[in-house]
Amino acid sequence: MPRSPRSSSAKGPVTIAMVAARAGVSAPTVSNAINAPEKLRPETLERVLRAIEETGYRPSRAAQTLRTRSSKLIGYGVRPTPPGTTAPVMDRFLHALSEAADDAGYRILLFASPPGGASLKGYEDLLDQHDVDGFVLSDTDERGDPRQPWLDKQGVPFVAFGRMWSKRQIGDWVDVDGAAGTDAAVEHLISLGHRKIAFLGWERGSGVGDDRAEGWQRAMRRHELPTRARRAQSADDVDAARTAVKPLLDAGATAVVAASDTLALGCYYALRERGATPGRDVAVVGFDDSPTAGILSPGLTSVAQPLEAVGRECVRLLLARMADQDAEPERVLLEPSLVIRDSTPAPDA
């Protein structure tokens, strides 16, 4: 078989007309061979497919979009990472998103979303100019985020990474079950023999933070362990955490579950301050499995979000929504997994 030459090797891309000429048919027949093969006589189909193969034909998305009003594009607004925040792992999510989209014949179109309050500008632009078929949203936990209601009203398909914490639920979303993560952390610690397990969380009021606290609490209750005086809160900041965790250590906690790796690191420092060693004297579990967790010493056991799966699910839900606008909203909670490192060692054999 002849090696299929790159379309642009000759001059300009291969058009449907060239394929048609080569196969001895008309343009619509080539189109049908791709989009409705059952309409062709098997013999014709084979001839057309061969011509497509030989010419390396790829339909022009611009022409398809113009005709069908569907761009096979999914919009995603990139927020700048606020300096100081540990929110780096978005690369993994974006890659998973791209990959899942590619597999379905879609692509991700980026636009720069302003840092402060969620503006609708970029969303309007992508809709009008690029005819995007839908959007993936992230960072949806801000209060008064206008995006979901607006997109819903416009009838534009979208899916959010992050559930809605308000009562009124709008549209589909995918989220990670934070409570299940801290619950698993507690179970792990209990299996190691710990009973005095404390929780270091953020100030109440954030959906994500309260959810993570909830998982710790329910696991403790399940094992009939007291939670009173075993819980502290702090800003997501190492120094604040170092201070906030002290009472818990004073109260004799042998293990700390933290709502973030940053908070967990605060525990490390508080322990060292009093001459104790994280992992050996007090077990510590973080949340997010940030790059930092792996390079700390001792390595920080942490709850890892399945970002690849989140990306895939986002695309799956979005495609379903695009296929049927009126379907029941689907909401997916994914289980995080515990990455066990040296900060939660097995008891001496």
Place this chain on the structure above:
Amino acid sequence: MPRSPRSSSAKGPVTIAMVAARAGVSAPTVSNAINAPEKLRPETLERVLRAIEETGYRPSRAAQTLRTRSSKLIGYGVRPTPPGTTAPVMDRFLHALSEAADDAGYRILLFASPPGGASLKGYEDLLDQHDVDGFVLSDTDERGDPRQPWLDKQGVPFVAFGRMWSKRQIGDWVDVDGAAGTDAAVEHLISLGHRKIAFLGWERGSGVGDDRAEGWQRAMRRHELPTRARRAQSADDVDAARTAVKPLLDAGATAVVAASDTLALGCYYALRERGATPGRDVAVVGFDDSPTAGILSPGLTSVAQPLEAVGRECVRLLLARMADQDAEPERVLLEPSLVIRDSTPAPDA
């Protein structure tokens, strides 16, 4: 003035024909009002612009692309972050890229690039199907990367984040001057009174690593300080670094410049092992200003890459290349900046 209604509020987007009808002119006149306003009589221009404003008209990119063969799209292949690696904060880069592109009327189109060897598949697809106008490449330091030669041969505009270390230079690139970064680190340490300044780097052979070593070396020479027995190498791994730095500390180094934050953290541990305190007893400087650097205690002084500026420059060079295919290749080296934290404290007053 009437509030401009969202195009899709009525039914379907606003087309150029609607604007033309409203302004009492023909379609091409509207087109000219946007693309060649000097061709219109001022009075007509004003009338057309008003109609555009009132209708909220945004030209359809699909139609424009079809006609002009320019999509105003820039392709970018997202690689998955290899697990274990200190994920560079690519989000910042991507945001900057998007923002700079948006400002110039372009957008970033993602595709999933396979993890292993750089495949050309995604690049071909974006060219043929989406008519992308150019590409931004990253992770170009791999040997035998086929992308640059291939794109160059195809005559497709591209710009790389990361210079080419081989002799044969192809195309435009933007990079961060790693040598200038470590040089500045040394200067900073010298100003604090240090003289025995060691360098902890990667194994020789990587362009990036050798460059960072080079900056340290030249600064030392400039101040007539010895570099012999002040240099060690290690894999980019905390434990390896901890071991590798020992001889340097044994030799009495009072400061260590590391080729990465991971290596710098290895120094922290080596110091603690011998009862010394990073920052107080021995100064440490890292490289990349990863999120980890900020949350360590003491905070790690680190060389920060100007990722926002890199993104902007990438777009600038790419636009220039698209405007003139035959222009001389432009290569931009950006200065990193030293983020000073507590690991390099000022001497006691």
Place this chain on the structure above:
DNA sequence: CTCGTTCATTAAATCGATAAAACGAACCTA
């Protein structure tokens, strides 16, 4: 053997923009 079906294929129309060519009015020159 003619006429109505069925089925595969083609011809024609269309999406929304822009480039090129045609057009017509105003103005200038001879």
Place this chain on the structure above:
DNA sequence: TAGGTTCGTTTTATCGATTTAATGAACGAG
């Protein structure tokens, strides 16, 4: 006043695909 410019606008054609309507061949029934 005829003829030539200049200038602004419109007409026409086009990009590459898909949708709809039309076409023609093969076939069966009457």
